[in-house]
Amino acid sequence: MKSVLSVQGLNKRFGAVVAADALTLDIPAGQKVSLIGANGAGKTTFVNMVTGYLKPDTGSIALDGLDIGGRSPRKVAQLGISRSFQIPQLFVELTAAENLTVAVSGAGAKPLSFRSPAQAPEIHDKAVELLGRFGLADLAERPISELAGGVRKLVDIAMALVRRPKLLLLDEPTSGVSAEEKFATMDRVIHAVSPDAATIVFVEHDMDIVSRYADRVIAFYQGRILADGEPSHVLNDKEVRLYVTGGAK
Amino acid sequence: MNFFLTIIVDGLIQASWLFIVALGLTLVFGVLKILNIAHGSLYALGAYVAATAVTMAAARSLPPGVGFVAMLISVALIASAVGLLLERGLLKMFYGRDEVVLLLVTYAVFLVLEDATKLIWGVNPIYATQPYELFGNLEFAGLYYVGYDLVLIPISAAIGFAIWFGLNRTITGKIVLAVIHNEEMSVSMGVRVNRVYAFAFATGALLAAIAGALTAPKISIQPGLSSDVIILSFAIVVIGGLGSVEGAAVGALLVGLARAASVHLMPQAELFVIYLVMAGVLVFRPEGLFKREMARRI
Amino acid sequence: MNKGMHPLLMIALVAAVTLCGRVLPTWTLSLATIAAANALISLGIVVLARTGNVSFGQGLFYAGGGYCVALIANAWGLTDAVAQVIIGAICGGLLGLVIGPLIARYSGIFFGMLTLALSMVFYGALVKSTALGGSDGFNVGRPTLFGMSFADPREADFMLYAVAVVTTGIAGIAATILFRSEFGLASLAVRENNLRVEYLGLSANRIISINFVIAAIFAGASGAFALMAQRHIDPQFAYWTTSGEFVFVAVLAGNQSVAAVFVASMALELVRSFSNLYLPNTWQLVLGLFLLAVILFLPRGIGSLWVRSKRGTAKPGVATEREALP
Numbered sequence: 001m002k003s004v005l006s007v008q009g010l011n012k013r014f015g016a017v018v019a020a021d022a023l024t025l026d027i028p029a030g031q032k033v034s035l036i037g038a039n040g041a042g043k044t045t046f047v048n049m050v051t052g053y054l055k056p057d058t059g060s061i062a063l064d065g066l067d068i069g070g071r072s073p074r075k076v077a078q079l080g081i082s083r084s085f086q087i088p089q090l091f092v093e094l095t096a097a098e099n100l101t102v103a104v105s106g107a108g109a110k111p112l113s114f115r116s117p118a119q120a121p122e123i124h125d126k127a128v129e130l131l132g133r134f135g136l137a138d139l140a141e142r143p144i145s146e147l148a149g150g151v152r153k154l155v156d157i158a159m160a161l162v163r164r165p166k167l168l169l170l171d172e173p174t175s176g177v178s179a180e181e182k183f184a185t186m187d188r189v190i191h192a193v194s195p196d197a198a199t200i201v202f203v204e205h206d207m208d209i210v211s212r213y214a215d216r217v218i219a220f221y222q223g224r225i226l227a228d229g230e231p232s233h234v235l236n237d238k239e240v241r242l243y244v245t246g247g248a249k
Numbered sequence: 250m251n252f253f254l255t256i257i258v259d260g261l262i263q264a265s266w267l268f269i270v271a272l273g274l275t276l277v278f279g280v281l282k283i284l285n286i287a288h289g290s291l292y293a294l295g296a297y298v299a300a301t302a303v304t305m306a307a308a309r310s311l312p313p314g315v316g317f318v319a320m321l322i323s324v325a326l327i328a329s330a331v332g333l334l335l336e337r338g339l340l341k342m343f344y345g346r347d348e349v350v351l352l353l354v355t356y357a358v359f360l361v362l363e364d365a366t367k368l369i370w371g372v373n374p375i376y377a378t379q380p381y382e383l384f385g386n387l388e389f390a391g392l393y394y395v396g397y398d399l400v401l402i403p404i405s406a407a408i409g410f411a412i413w414f415g416l417n418r419t420i421t422g423k424i425v426l427a428v429i430h431n432e433e434m435s436v437s438m439g440v441r442v443n444r445v446y447a448f449a450f451a452t453g454a455l456l457a458a459i460a461g462a463l464t465a466p467k468i469s470i471q472p473g474l475s476s477d478v479i480i481l482s483f484a485i486v487v488i489g490g491l492g493s494v495e496g497a498a499v500g501a502l503l504v505g506l507a508r509a510a511s512v513h514l515m516p517q518a519e520l521f522v523i524y525l526v527m528a529g530v531l532v533f534r535p536e537g538l539f540k541r542e543m544a545r546r547i
Numbered sequence: 548m549n550k551g552m553h554p555l556l557m558i559a560l561v562a563a564v565t566l567c568g569r570v571l572p573t574w575t576l577s578l579a580t581i582a583a584a585n586a587l588i589s590l591g592i593v594v595l596a597r598t599g600n601v602s603f604g605q606g607l608f609y610a611g612g613g614y615c616v617a618l619i620a621n622a623w624g625l626t627d628a629v630a631q632v633i634i635g636a637i638c639g640g641l642l643g644l645v646i647g648p649l650i651a652r653y654s655g656i657f658f659g660m661l662t663l664a665l666s667m668v669f670y671g672a673l674v675k676s677t678a679l680g681g682s683d684g685f686n687v688g689r690p691t692l693f694g695m696s697f698a699d700p701r702e703a704d705f706m707l708y709a710v711a712v713v714t715t716g717i718a719g720i721a722a723t724i725l726f727r728s729e730f731g732l733a734s735l736a737v738r739e740n741n742l743r744v745e746y747l748g749l750s751a752n753r754i755i756s757i758n759f760v761i762a763a764i765f766a767g768a769s770g771a772f773a774l775m776a777q778r779h780i781d782p783q784f785a786y787w788t789t790s791g792e793f794v795f796v797a798v799l800a801g802n803q804s805v806a807a808v809f810v811a812s813m814a815l816e817l818v819r820s821f822s823n824l825y826l827p828n829t830w831q832l833v834l835g836l837f838l839l840a841v842i843l844f845l846p847r848g849i850g851s852l853w854v855r856s857k858r859g860t861a862k863p864g865v866a867t868e869r870e871a872l873p
Contacts, residue, residue, distance in 0.1 A: 051746070077748035089746070091739035094732070102736045105729040106749040112730040120729070163748060284656050342843060348655050349601045353798055354842060356791055360835030367828060476788065480667050483660055491656070518675075524668045531661070535653065 002064075004029045004167050004199045005050065005081075010059035012045055012223075019045040020056065021223040027167070032190075033201045034210045034231070037220030037244055043203045044086060046220070047169050051083050052076040064166065080166035084173060086203075088156035090144045096155050097140040100127035103162040130158045133192040149176045150185065157189060161196045168197035174209060182206060186213060207245055211235060219244050251391060256509045262398045264505025265405035266464045270478060271485040271497040272412060273456030279429040279492030280449035282348060283340065286355040289479030290362035291454045294331065295324045295461025296470045297370050300377035303466070307379050317380040324462040325455060332454025336447050359475065367472055374469035381466040401463060408456070409498060416494065425449060429492060484527045490537025499538055554720055561716030565709050576704045577776065578816050583711040584772035586812035587718055589796035590805065591762030591769075594722055597731070597802050598755045599738030600654060604662030605766045605793050607646075607669045608639040610784035612767025613774040614679065617687045628690040628710045631771045639767015640760055647759030651752040654741070663787050673782035684781025687774060711772050718765055719805045725761070726805070734758055788831075795834065799841050801848015811849055 005027040012020035019042045027033055035043045048054040050061055052073045061069045068076055091099050101117050104126045117123050131140050134154045144152060153173060160168060170189070177185045186209050193200065204210050210217055210231060217234040219226040221244060227237045234240055274288045302323045306316030335358065343354050384396025416422035427435040428445045436442055461478075468474075485504050489496020504523050511522040530538060571579065588605055595602055612635030619625050619634055650661050674682045689696065689703060692710070697703035725731050734754055737744050741751040774780050783789060792815070799811035815834075822833045845851065 072745065073742075074745045074748055074750060077746055083746065089740050089743040091736045091743070093739055094735060098732060099736075101729075102733050102744070102749075103747050106733060106744075106747045112728075112733050112749070112754070114725060114728040114730050116724075116727040117729050117732060118727070123729070159743070159747065284660065339839070346842075346846070349659060350842060350846075352601075352603075352656060352659055353794070354839065356794075357835040357838040357842070360788075360791075360831040360838070364829050364832035364835075368832075372828070480664075480787070484664065487657070487660060487664075519671070521668055521671055524664050527664060531653075535657075 002029055003027060003062075004064060005201075006062040006065070007050070008060045008062075010046075010049060010061070011057045012042075012049060012054065013057060018223040020049065020059075023059070023223075023225060025218065025225065025228065027199060027201065029166075030198045031200075031215050032213060033216045033218060034214035035201060035203045035218050035220060036205070036207070036210060036234075036240075037226075041220035041244075042223040043220050044171055045223075047083060047171055047201075047203065050076075050167075050169065051081055077163065077165075080163070081169065082160040082163055082165035082167075082197075083169040084153070084157040084160045084171060086171040086175060088149075088152040090152060090155060090159070092144045095141050095143050096131055096136060096147065097124075097127050099144060099155055100130055100158060100162070103127075103159045104130075107162045126162075130161060131155070133195075134158050135188060150181070153177070154185075154189070157193065161193060164196045166197075166199065168193060168200045170200065170202040172203050172205065174204065174206065182209060183212070207235060252513070255392060256506070256513055258392070258394065258399075259512070260502070260506035260509035261402050262505070263508050264501045265401040266460050267481060267485060267505055268405050268498055268501035269408055269456050269460035269463070271482045271489070271501050272409065272494065273453035273460075274482050275486045275489065275492055275494065275497045276412070276456070277450055277453035278486065279494075280425060281336075281340070281446055283351045283355060284348075284483075284486075284491070285453065286352065286479060287335070287358035287362055288355075288453065288457050288482060289475035289477070290359050290366070291328060291331070291457035292461040292478045293366055293470075293475035294362065295328055295458025296377075296465040296468070296474060297366055297375070297461075298324045298327050298458070299462035299465035300375050300470050301370075303377035303379050304375075313379045313383050317383055320377070320380065320462055320465070321459065324458050328454045328458030329451045331458075332451035333447055335454070336450035340450070341443075341446075359479070363472065363475060366475075370470075372472055374471040376469060377465045379466070397466065404463065408459070409494075412456075413494060421448070481523065484523050487537055488527050488530045490534075490539040493537065493539035496537055496539035554724065557716070557720050557723065561713060561720075564716070565712045569705070573701055573704060576701075576708050578820060579813070580704070580708045580711045580772070580776055582813045582816040583708075583715040583809070584769045584776065585793065585796060585815070586809045587711075587715045587772070588766045588769035589793045589800065589812055590715075590718055590722055590808045591765030592793055592797035593800060593802050593805075593808055594725065594765070595755075595758050595762040596797060597726070597734045597738060598751075598758050599741075600658045600755060600759075601794060601797075602662040602759075602762065603659045603787060603790050603794060604664070604666030605762065606785040606787065606790035607662070607666035608642055608763040608766035609770040609773065609789065609793075610666075610669060610673065610780075610782070611642045612636065612639040612770030613780045613784050614673070614770075615767075616771045617685065617774055617780045618679075620687045621685070626688055626691045626696075628692050628707065628775060631690060631775060632710065632714055632768050635771025635774075636764045636768040639770065640764040642767070643760040643763025647756040647763070648752065651755040651759065663790070666785050666790055667787055670782050670785040670787075673785060680781070682782055684779060684783075686779050689778065690775045707772070707775055714768060714772075715809070718768075719809070722805050730754070730757070792834070795838055798838065799845075799848055801845075801850040803847065804850035804853070807848055807850030814849075 003026040007023055007025050010020050010023040023046060037043050045054060049056045052071050052075065055070060060067060063079055063081060068079060091102065101123055104123050105112060105117060128137065128140060131137055136151065136154060139147060139151060153176065157170060157173060173189050174182045174185050190213060214231050216229065217231045218228045219234055219240045226243065227234045227240050235245065270292055274285060277283060277285050299320045302320040303316045306319050340354065343351055381395065381397050384400050387394045387396050387399060416426055424440055425445055427440060428442060432442060481504065485500035486497060488503055489500030503526055507522045507526050508519060511519045588609055592602055592605055615638035616631045616635045646665060650658060653661055673679060690707065692706050697706050733749060737751045737754050744751045770784060796808065796811045796815055800807040818833060818837060819830060822830050826833060
């Protein structure tokens with residue numbers, strides 16, 4: 001199968017801390033991959049490097065065979081990698097619909113126009129449709145600052161979908177969501193995301209979610225890949241149980 | 250050879266008082282995260298109070314040495330009081346607002362202080378020259394210098410050392426440093442940030458005013474002084490990195506030397522040269538020479 | 548989107564205000580001309596402020612436009628008011644085009660201080676250039692309009708008033724369209740979270756630069772008006788306290804309403820003339836206290852008095868939190 005993302009020997013240090021240690025992995029099209037690991041294991045650093053926010057010290061990153069190492073988040077986004085954030089990165093004083101409107105108008109082939117979005121039904125419709133998919137149609141006209149944390153996470157993910165990315169990275173999509181609602185939220189996310197993004201990498205701490213939604217699990221520990229493979233295989237790995245899941249499950 | 254020596258000595262003299270002003274500005278920024286436009290007004294306040302003190306001392310026929318000491322003491326007292334009043338009475342009301350809003354607040358304070366000094370001391374230049382003769386004249390490598398100018402260099406170094414020592418070797422200083430580096434953490438450790446703010450702002454005001462007092466005997470004190478000084482000290486702290494003590498020292502040296510060099514080589518380009526240095530630094534180090542670039546956690 | 552006046556209605560309003568000048572007393576006329584010119588440059592600051600960046604150095608473009616117009620007027624005898632405004636706008640815009648992209652990558656305090664610094668460098672250069680009259684500056688002749696010259700001072704004042712009101716009115720309408728546009732929304736997004744804007748595949752620097760150029764065009768045109776009104780120019784145009792007054796108008800106005808900029812500018816001029824009359828030499832003191840009162844009691848500007856915002860107040864915290872990376 002063709003790799004969407006191909007990463008070779010990625011290294012990154014912050015002073016004495018090794019955040020990425022010779023990371024090498026391939027993600028084929030259509031796979032749903034979960035990244036697990038304790039806080040500080042290097043999951044978010046990996047996401048930050050792949051999206052161009054951090055520059056790796058050494059190593060290469062390729063998207064569909066194209067080297068994207070050293071490109072800015074903007075270029076990477078244009079080339080087809082989108083992400084959501086652990087702390088939602090939204091325009092808090094704008095409404096949910098306006099947030100999506102910025103994303104939709106910015107994703108067009110033409111530069112931003114001086115036309116009012118109110119007069120561009122295709123943009124507005126797309127924004128509302130995306131919110132609707134996440135069950136947020138009722139909240140479209142509310143400013144983000146009035147919305148709860150869980151809702152913000154969904155808006156954040158909706159924004160990442162606008163460009164129909166080749167690869168979608170979700171950084172802890174269910175963090176801040178109560179244990180009872182986790183499955184419902186994740187169901188909704190996977191369902192809403194599928195028309196626009198087939199290849200998904202998500203960072204997750206809840207092992208039940210991981211085993212239910214991931215085709216493949218990559219366990220991080222101190223910047224290295226501890227295990228990589230089928231969920232049942234990785235989650236039962238001795239080292240993973242010792243260093244990552246703490247033997248709790 | 251003498252020519253270069255002249256530039257270096259003149260540059261050091263310039264740098265010495267500029268450093269004291271910039272130190273205050275950078276300290277206030279480090280702790281309160283406020284770039285205080287009114288800092289220049291506090292400098293001017295120091296100069297005006299110094300002139301009044303010196304003139305009063307001279308009128309009582311006190312020796313210039315006594316006048317000099319009286320000048321420093323009165324400036325220190327008044328500046329600390331004004332600093333405390335400004336921070337507790339006014340700035341406090343705006344904490345938590347955007348950094349640009351705080352910049353505007355200090356701009357408003359600048360405007361108010363500017364006219365307040367005019368109301369108190371008038372618009373005509375005043376002088377405080379008596380202490381300038383205090384240390385006589387010196388011949389140095391074939392050049393003549395006013396002793397007072399040269400004395401500024403060790404005084405400035407001593408003040409710089411005192412601040413460094415205070416920050417790094419005393420408990421109070423360590424608390425201040427903790428607030429500079431991570432305010433949230435300090436609060437959770439039980440640091441009373443309000444007190445640190447008041448203390449830091451008063452110290453900043455004190456430094457500005459002392460620099461004003463020390464330069465008062467060299468200059469004519471008139472409206473517009475505050476504006477000139479704030480423009481220079483901004484350049485210094487931007488070069489050095491906002492909030493960095495070492496940065497203020499290096500920035501002051503660079504600006505002092507650049508200024509002295511341009512005065513001797515190309516007097517038309519004085520201000521231009523300073524901002525050229527600043528622009529040059531910013532192109533390569535957008536956060537200034539002594540500051541780590543902070544990335545946002547996402 | 549905030550609903551506002553229809554552009555046609557605004558054109559009618561501009562025409563009405565222009566005609567009002569016919570009946571206004573002379574002192575109000577020149578006051579209103581200055582207020583309109585100041586509103587124009589302050590509107591530019593508001594445009595730029597919507598990206599989250601406040602320029603403390605608009606005096607650079609104000610002086611740039613003014614000097615350019617004055618030099619051309621004296622060299623080639625070009626005195627037409629409309630032509631002068633256009634030249635001022637072009638000069639300001641060109642300067643903005645050079646400077647904008649260079650400083651767009653700085654934000655917050657750095658942006659403010661760099662704009663201030665640049666204007667002070669320009670000021671320094673103007674003071675030292677004897678060819679331009681040094682710190683005294685130089686004079687220019689009376690403006691004309693479409694070949695007509697105005698010997699009667701009242702007619703001359705009205706002509707300038709009319710051109711200023713129409714120009715500023717057009718700028719106001721343009722700004723309204725801009726604020727409601729895709730681009731205007733993206734500009735607000737840059738202010739809110741420039742990182743996310745980049746992650747959406749948009750260039751925050753580009754958005755800031757375009758807004759910067761618009762602000763510079765407005766400032767250059769405003770400088771042309773100031774020149775025509777005073778028939779004199781000097782380096783004071785570029786001084787940072789001059790820029791500070793324009794920032795003041797922008798803060799007083801807030802960024803929710805274009806009309807608020809005009810009201811704020813007029814209010815400032817009224818306060819200035821009254822304080823000159825009754826409290827001589829305390830203009831800056833009055834201005835400073837006024838500014839503090841506005842920031843304290845009307846943090847969103849006077850525009851918030853009549854534009855009801857549905858946008859909540861931004862809570863500092865999560866989205867703007869800055870921390871060192873681990």
